[in-house]
Every structure is written in structure tokens, then in C-alpha cells.
Amino acid sequence: MASQTPWTDVHAKVHISLRSRNLLPSGEGLLVAVSGGQDSMCLIRLLLDLQEKWNWRIAIAHCDHQWRRDSVANADYIEQLGKIWQVPCYRLTAPQIPKTEAAAREWRYQVLGEIAQTDNYGYVVTGHTKSDRAETLLYNLIRGSGADGLSSLVWSRPIFGRETETKPILVRPLLEITRKETGEFCQQRDLPIWEDSTNTDVSYARNRIRHQLIPELENKFNPKVEQALAQTAELLRADVEYLEQQADELYRVAIASAPCNNGYRVNRHQLKSAPLALQRRVMRRLLEEVLRKGTNFEQIEKLTRLISAPNRSQSDPFPGGAIAQVEGEWIWLKFPPQVGDEAN
Numbered sequence: 001m002a003s004q005t006p007w008t009d010v011h012a013k014v015h016i017s018l019r020s021r022n023l024l025p026s027g028e029g030l031l032v033a034v035s036g037g038q039d040s041m042c043l044i045r046l047l048l049d050l051q052e053k054w055n056w057r058i059a060i061a062h063c064d065h066q067w068r069r070d071s072v073a074n075a076d077y078i079e080q081l082g083k084i085w086q087v088p089c090y091r092l093t094a095p096q097i098p099k100t101e102a103a104a105r106e107w108r109y110q111v112l113g114e115i116a117q118t119d120n121y122g123y124v125v126t127g128h129t130k131s132d133r134a135e136t137l138l139y140n141l142i143r144g145s146g147a148d149g150l151s152s153l154v155w156s157r158p159i160f161g162r163e164t165e166t167k168p169i170l171v172r173p174l175l176e177i178t179r180k181e182t183g184e185f186c187q188q189r190d191l192p193i194w195e196d197s198t199n200t201d202v203s204y205a206r207n208r209i210r211h212q213l214i215p216e217l218e219n220k221f222n223p224k225v226e227q228a229l230a231q232t233a234e235l236l237r238a239d240v241e242y243l244e245q246q247a248d249e250l251y252r253v254a255i256a257s258a259p260c261n262n263g264y265r266v267n268r269h270q271l272k273s274a275p276l277a278l279q280r281r282v283m284r285r286l287l288e289e290v291l292r293k294g295t296n297f298e299q300i301e302k303l304t305r306l307i308s309a310p311n312r313s314q315s316d317p318f319p320g321g322a323i324a325q326v327e328g329e330w331i332w333l334k335f336p337p338q339v340g341d342e343a344n
């Protein structure tokens with residue numbers, strides 16, 4: 001099989017990324033997320049071409065969000081491909097039609113992760129490209145993100161939780177490949193693409209970035225803007241990883257280990273001498289722990305300001321009613337007592 005496969009630049013680039021970053025170790029089980037678009041079609045074909053070298057166990061997963069009229073036909077098509085290529089195929093249908101792109105994505109990663117766990121695939125693999133990386137950076141830049149958001153399309157991350165080694169791990173092996181290259185690859189290999197009609201709908205901000213903003217930047221500023229933005233994302237990612245390690249350590253020493261007295265407490269003393277970048281990261285993590293969801297800039301700033309505020313200062317309520325208050329060297333983040341709570 002491998003001997004009949006034409007070895008292209010794209011094969012070489014992906015093979016090198018896989019080896020140098022140790023993304024998908026030999027002999028592992030890969031659950032490959034295939035929508036039918038050119039990126040994931042290129043991905044699955046490439047991984048099958050490279051399978052002999054790496055000795056992986058490969059399966060395909062297709063998620064039907066039931067969004068489009070042709071979604072059943074799309075899923076049929078992927079299933080058919082699986083049969084032709086003799087690759088097991090999971091066909092997953094959303095129990096309810098997701099209302100937003102974010103909800104669809106959350107459901108997708110959740111089911112992909114669960115299947116990987118149940119059927120012992122250590123890795124879930126997606127077809128995100130260098131072009132997606134550039135678009136994600138722009139999308140988040142316009143929304144006011146910090147370095148984390150600008151570099152959020154990473155090569156690999158655990159699907160569940162924070163521990164980097166915990167399987168299943170989500171891997172994006174095509175981050176060095178542009179959408180132009182995946183398109184050319186599919187053409188050369190005669191791979192029929194299932195066009196997603198929503199990809200051209202410019203009422204979505206993402207599509208306006210792809211079809212309007214990037215071409216404008218290419219024409220007027222830098223013909224290699226995708227490459228430049230993806231490079232910025234790569235540089236920022238390394239900075240973020242370093243800062244997160246430092247924030248981990250500071251979090252451990254500054255935050256009382258377990259919630260106590262109906263709240264959490266942070267040691268101001270430990271945080272005062274730390275750089276603002278780390279103070280913000282520790283406070284963000286604390287808020288995520290307490291609020292159990294993502295936080296925004298204002299919330300993090302509100303809490304960070306208390307590090308150097310006078311004793312007895314307090315914040316206005318966070319979502320859910322928690323209030324932060326300075327008590328000597330501690331900042332307490334407490335929820336108001338619920339009716340029926342024991343006084344303590």
C-alpha cells in the first residue's frame with residue numbers, strides 16, 4: 001500500500017511534525033474526526049498513508065449535528081468511505097440539534113472523548129490547519145483575548161481536564177499545512193469532498209474572516225499573512241505554557257487547599273510580589289474553580305485589584321452571588337449563605 005502511495009510535501013511535513021513533536025506515538029489507537037470537508041478528508045487519507053510507518057489502529061468518527069438537510073447523506077457518505085477503506089466508522093447523531101456553533105463543538109468533543117475512552121483510542125485527531133490557526137487568532141484578537149485565546153488552537157491537549165498526559169488527547173497534526181494545500185492534496189488524490197454549505201455563509205463572523213478579512217490582509221498588507229499569524233500563535237503558545245507553569249506553582253502556594261467556611265481564600269502576601277501576568281492567571285483559575293465556568297476580563301480585574309486594596313475592601317457580586325472581601329492578608333471569596341445552611 002505505502003509503496004503505491006505518492007509521497008508528497010504534505011506527507012513529509014506531517015510526518016516531520018508527528019516525529020518532532022511526538023504527537024501520535026507508534027502503535028496507538030487514533031479516532032479521526034471526519035466531517036467530509038477538505039481538511040479532514042486530507043487528514044484521514046494522510047494518516048492511512050502513514051499508518052504502515054506508525055503502526056496505528058485507526059477509526060473514523062463522524063458527528064451529525066442534524067443542522068443541514070444533507071446531513072444524513074453526508075454521514076452516509078463517510079460511512080461508505082469507511083467501508084471502502086476498511087476502516088471502522090462511528091456515526092454519532094446529536095440527540096438535540098445544537099443551537100450554536102459552540103454548543104455543537106462542545107457536544108462533538110464530549111462524544112468523541114467518550115468513544116475514545118470506551119473503545120480505547122488514546123488520541124482523537126482533527127483536521128485543523130494553519131489557516132484555521134490564523135483565523136482563530138484574528139477572531140479572538142477582535143474580541144480582546146489575551147495570549148491564551150490568540151494561541152488557543154494548539155497541537156495537542158487533553159480532551160477532559162487539565163493534566164497534559166491524560167488520555168484521550170486531542171491532536172491536530174495539520175497545523176503546518178494550509179487550507180490551500182489540503183485542497184490541492186484532495187484534488188491530486190481525487191478525494192471527493194462533501195461541501196458544507198454553511199462555510200460560505202458570511203453572516204458568520206468566522207466566515208467573514210476567512211472570505212473577506214484574510215484576503216484583504218493578503219492583498220494589502222502581507223501575501224503570507226496566514227503564515228505570519230500562525231507563527232505568532234506558535235510563539236505565543238510557548239509563552240503561555242511557561243506562564244501557566246509559573247501560575248500553577250503560585251496557585252498552589254497562594255490558594256488555601258480546600259474550600260473552607262463556605263468559601264475560598266487567597267493569600268495576598270504570596271501574590272503581591274508576583275508579576276501582574278501571574279496574579280491575573282491565578283485569579284482567573286480561582287474564579288473558574290468557584291464559578292465553574294469561563295470568566296471575563298472585568299471579573300478577573302475586580303479580584304486582582306483586591307491584592308493591593310485596603311483591609312475590608314470588597315467586590316460587588318460575581319455571577320452566582322459570590323463576593324470577594326479582604327481580611328488582613330487574605331482575600332475571601334464567599335457565597336452568601338443559603339436558606340437552611342448551618343451557621344458556622
Ligand SMILES: Nc1ncnc2c1ncn2[C@@H]1O[C@H](COP(=O)(O)OP(=O)(O)OP(=O)(O)O)[C@@H](O)[C@H]1O
Nearest residue numbers: 033034035039040061062063064105125126127128
Ligand atoms: N461533523 C463533524 N464530524 C466529525 N468531525 C468534525 C465535524 N466537524 C468538524 N470536525 C473536525 O473538526 C475539524 C475542524 O472543523 P471546523 O473548523 O469546522 O470546526 P470548529 O467547530 O471550528 O472546530 P474548533 O472550534 O475546534 O476550531 C475538522 O477538520 C474535523 O476534524
